[in-house]
Amino acid sequence: MVTNSNPEESLTTGEIRQQAPLITFSKNQDLVIEWGGKRLSYGKFRMEGRMIRYTETLPGNRTREFPFLITKLTGSELVFQTMKQEFTTVTAEKVNKLPAK
Numbered sequence: 001m002v003t004n005s006n007p008e009e010s011l012t013t014g015e016i017r018q019q020a021p022l023i024t025f026s027k028n029q030d031l032v033i034e035w036g037g038k039r040l041s042y043g044k045f046r047m048e049g050r051m052i053r054y055t056e057t058l059p060g061n062r063t064r065e066f067p068f069l070i071t072k073l074t075g076s077e078l079v080f081q082t083m084k085q086e087f088t089t090v091t092a093e094k095v096n097k098l099p100a101k
Contacts, residue, residue, distance in 0.1 A: 023092055052080060 022034040025045065031054055033041040043056040043063065052068040071089070072079035081089040 023090075 019036045020034075022032075024030075024032045024034075026032075029044050029046060031041075031043055031045040032039060041056050043054060045052055045054045047053075050070045052070060054066045054068060055063050056066065057063055067083045068080040069083060070078065070080045076094045078092045078094070079089065080092075081087045
């Protein structure tokens with residue numbers, strides 16, 4: 001689920017299912033975000049307490065960092081939000097094994 005502090009920018013459950021979003025955190029701190037079956041963003045992450053510090057890799061050897069606040073973390077669910085005044089909250093469910101593409 002993705003919700004935005006501005007309700008006009010929030011996505012419906014149907015819209016999200018259609019895009020099949022995927023966030024992959026690897027043991028070597030790689031983070032990949034997919035949307036609509038395509039890689040939307042990738043880079044490295046590190047954990048700092050209740051924060052995910054994501055350094056996105058951009059064209060031209062540039063990077064930018066996004067801090068995310070973890071508001072809930074269980075064995076099967078991760079809820080985090082951006083740190084901007086108009087924040088976005090992401091609820092991600094854990095998938096143990098992805099189907100073969």
